[in-house]
Amino acid sequence: MRICLAALLMSASLAHAQGIAFVSSEKDHALAVLDLATLTVTGTVPTCKRPRHLQLMPDRKQLMVACGDGNAADLIDIATRKSVRRLNLGDDPEAFDLSPDGKTLYVSNEDEGALSVIDIASGKLTASVPVGKEPEGVKVSPDGKTVWVTSEVANLVHVIDTASAKVVRHVKVGARPRRFALTPDGSQLWVSNEMSASVSVLSTRDYSLIDTIEFKVPGARSTDITPVGLAMTHDGKRAFVALGRANHVAFVDVATRKVSDLVLVGKRAWNVALDKAEARLLVCNGLSDDLTVIDVAAARPIKTVAVGRVPYAAVVVE
Amino acid sequence: MNAFAALMLAVLAQHAAAHGVTLLLRADDAQLERSRIERAYFGHPAGPASDGLALTLADGRIELEAAGAKLELEVVNVASAAAARDAAIKAERSGRAALVADLPGDWTLAAADASKLPLLNVGDAADRLREQDCRPNLVHLLPSERMRADALAQMLAAQRWSQVLLLAGPSADDALRAAAARKAITRYGLKLAAERAFKLSADPRERDKANLRLLTGGASYDAIWVVDSDGEFARTLPYRSVLPRPVVGDAGLAALAWANSFERFGAPQLARRFARSAGRAMTAHDWASWMAGRVLVVAAIAAPKGRPGAFAKALADAELDGGKGVPVSFRAWDGQLRQPLLLTDGQGVVATAPAEGVLHAKNTLDTLGADAPERLCKARAQ
Numbered sequence: 001m002r003i004c005l006a007a008l009l010m011s012a013s014l015a016h017a018q019g020i021a022f023v024s025s026e027k028d029h030a031l032a033v034l035d036l037a038t039l040t041v042t043g044t045v046p047t048c049k050r051p052r053h054l055q056l057m058p059d060r061k062q063l064m065v066a067c068g069d070g071n072a073a074d075l076i077d078i079a080t081r082k083s084v085r086r087l088n089l090g091d092d093p094e095a096f097d098l099s100p101d102g103k104t105l106y107v108s109n110e111d112e113g114a115l116s117v118i119d120i121a122s123g124k125l126t127a128s129v130p131v132g133k134e135p136e137g138v139k140v141s142p143d144g145k146t147v148w149v150t151s152e153v154a155n156l157v158h159v160i161d162t163a164s165a166k167v168v169r170h171v172k173v174g175a176r177p178r179r180f181a182l183t184p185d186g187s188q189l190w191v192s193n194e195m196s197a198s199v200s201v202l203s204t205r206d207y208s209l210i211d212t213i214e215f216k217v218p219g220a221r222s223t224d225i226t227p228v229g230l231a232m233t234h235d236g237k238r239a240f241v242a243l244g245r246a247n248h249v250a251f252v253d254v255a256t257r258k259v260s261d262l263v264l265v266g267k268r269a270w271n272v273a274l275d276k277a278e279a280r281l282l283v284c285n286g287l288s289d290d291l292t293v294i295d296v297a298a299a300r301p302i303k304t305v306a307v308g309r310v311p312y313a314a315v316v317v318e
Numbered sequence: 319m320n321a322f323a324a325l326m327l328a329v330l331a332q333h334a335a336a337h338g339v340t341l342l343l344r345a346d347d348a349q350l351e352r353s354r355i356e357r358a359y360f361g362h363p364a365g366p367a368s369d370g371l372a373l374t375l376a377d378g379r380i381e382l383e384a385a386g387a388k389l390e391l392e393v394v395n396v397a398s399a400a401a402a403r404d405a406a407i408k409a410e411r412s413g414r415a416a417l418v419a420d421l422p423g424d425w426t427l428a429a430a431d432a433s434k435l436p437l438l439n440v441g442d443a444a445d446r447l448r449e450q451d452c453r454p455n456l457v458h459l460l461p462s463e464r465m466r467a468d469a470l471a472q473m474l475a476a477q478r479w480s481q482v483l484l485l486a487g488p489s490a491d492d493a494l495r496a497a498a499a500r501k502a503i504t505r506y507g508l509k510l511a512a513e514r515a516f517k518l519s520a521d522p523r524e525r526d527k528a529n530l531r532l533l534t535g536g537a538s539y540d541a542i543w544v545v546d547s548d549g550e551f552a553r554t555l556p557y558r559s560v561l562p563r564p565v566v567g568d569a570g571l572a573a574l575a576w577a578n579s580f581e582r583f584g585a586p587q588l589a590r591r592f593a594r595s596a597g598r599a600m601t602a603h604d605w606a607s608w609m610a611g612r613v614l615v616v617a618a619i620a621a622p623k624g625r626p627g628a629f630a631k632a633l634a635d636a637e638l639d640g641g642k643g644v645p646v647s648f649r650a651w652d653g654q655l656r657q658p659l660l661l662t663d664g665q666g667v668v669a670t671a672p673a674e675g676v677l678h679a680k681n682t683l684d685t686l687g688a689d690a691p692e693r694l695c696k697a698r699a700q
Binding site: 092110111113130131132133134151152153154155156170172175176195221223 | 584
């Protein structure tokens with residue numbers, strides 16, 4: 001986090017970030033490599049079957065991608081763009097997060113209804129925590145003591161104590177909760193509710209509901225507004241929420257919790273990713289097989305690029 | 319209610335947080351005979367409704383615990399309408415919160431009339447239970463015959479296959495379902511090119527009703543819509559018509575509440591969980607009983623304290639995820655669960671209904687089945 005912030009301050013004046021983005025596509029068993037200078041796909045990286053969630057490792061030299069059908073994660077070396085290691089993740093892994101020291105992996109296993117805790121060095125499963133069915137979003141607290149997991153079926157956020165590997169609390173949120181974002185001060189946990197067209201804002205102190213942000217898109221019914229992907233700027237001032245079948249991304253002012261802009265993207269806007277300068281937002285469009293690059297300052301799409309079949313998530317490497 | 323029953327209720331109320339649910343099943347259900355299940359006709363059940371309910375109750379354990387609620391399932395086999403009625407009376411007296419029924423229509427009505435408990439119908443798709451024979455306490459998880467017919471008609475309209483040859487079987491159910499098909503054909507602007515009655519027979523004197531070439535010849539059409547509640551005739555039809563045209567209805571392409579091969583919206587996870595717990599593939603009937611369980615779980619969480627009125631209201635107002643991408647809920651006007659339908663050829667899901675481009679003033683899901691302005695259910699008059 002600190003490194004990113006420093007980098008952000010240094011590069012904030014640059015109008016166009018350089019670098020590349022890796023985009024997972026569920027049906028290609030590969031990541032597309034998107035050149036951010038030209039906004040073209042310059043190559044692909046083969047992965048385990050049905051790659052979905054992906055994240056940079058703390059050293060920023062490797063990328064981890066979890067595969068739903070492969071029941072594994074590939075560690076991709078960014079320099080060589082090759083998988084250097086495969087880690088067993090158990091049945092149908094979906095989303096994951098890493099401990100702050102980068103040694104432990106927490107992954108949701110959709111089929112089993114469990115959060116698996118995996119020691120990355122040995123690749124061994126150290127604990128399996130039963131949670132509600134179809135667990136999805138996973139987020140580790142900055143101090144590494146807590147993991148939050150959503151259950152799509154139970155409409156709950158499970159609060160898990162990492163020391164004991166036990167659920168210490170269930171927090172009721174909206175319908176079909178999906179993803180998390182945490183404010184930089186760690187005080188607010190944002191949860192996207194796919195079937196409630198909303199984001200629940202929880203206090204991490206006592207898990208009370210601070211607010212529910214409901215989304216509206218002109219011409220769309222609330223059942224067509226299915227928020228999933230969430231991202232927040234490093235200064236914690238602005239959040240981005242992909243509205244799924246409403247084909248828009250909402251820009252939300254974090255302090256007032258009001259929507260400032262709605263940006264039209266491709267079909268079923270899914271996960272979102274920011275570049276380092278937070279000048280561009282990448283939006284994966286699951287039903288139009290493309291990715292929309294948004295100019296954040298202007299709140300307008302710059303270009304939509306075909307990336308692969310059923311794009312799921314992207315990360316930016318600069 | 320007599321004094322004894324009142325006492326029983328009081329005793330049970332003290333037991334508190336647990337909501338009891340009674341599932342009424344048909345004793346020796348002929349639909350579940352092995353030879354019938356093996357044929358796997360579209361839209362026919364493949365196992366008891368208890369399988370789907372057991373799965374949701376197990377899936378909901380953590381959610382129920384978190385809310386301090388509990389659901390207990392009891393299964394009662396009944397062999398007649400009278401037995402269904404008696405079981406419903408007994409369930410109400412013993413303080414149960416709801417009934418679930420996988421029974422023939424008349425038995426379901428006997429159970430619904432015998433108590434004030436909400437009754438969740440998971441077995442009968444007949445339109446009359448949603449129309450002239452509807453009840454204030456009766457809700458339906460399986461899509462109605464009209465919903466299924468509308469889904470097919472939307473598909474045909476979207477494909478511009480507007481000239482339809484309708485082939486209908488000889489049973490009373492076939493007659494009702496053929497009427498639903500005609501209604502859907504009119505509603506979605508299709509044309510009935512011809513309508514013919516078929517019969518399973520090898521008798522040469524009846525060959526105009528049994529011979530596929532005679533049944534499908536001498537007319538011009540874009541698609542054949544076959545209504546065959548039994549299933550045996552329909553299975554012989556695809557690829558054997560005079561004109562090379564697709565078959566829809568009870569063979570070829572069917573509109574169902576669920577298809578095991580559906581691969582979106584968390585459906586594969588649900589299908590896999592079901593296969594693991596029941597040891598077989600999940601059918602449309604299983605989805606209905608699974609969904610009934612979800613409704614009960616959601617109602618128990620909304621009203622964990624065990625007050626029957628609050629539970630019934632939470633049940634009727636439930637809006638929930640059915641693994642089909644959009645929230646499903648009960649229509650106030652007939653108690654039918656509005657839901658998307660899947661069009662399947664048995665191998666995959668070809669399309670979903672409502673079809674893209676079909677519009678409705680309030681909720682697009684209400685383009686499938688009886689809509690509010692038709693006012694067909696007097697018992698639930700708004």
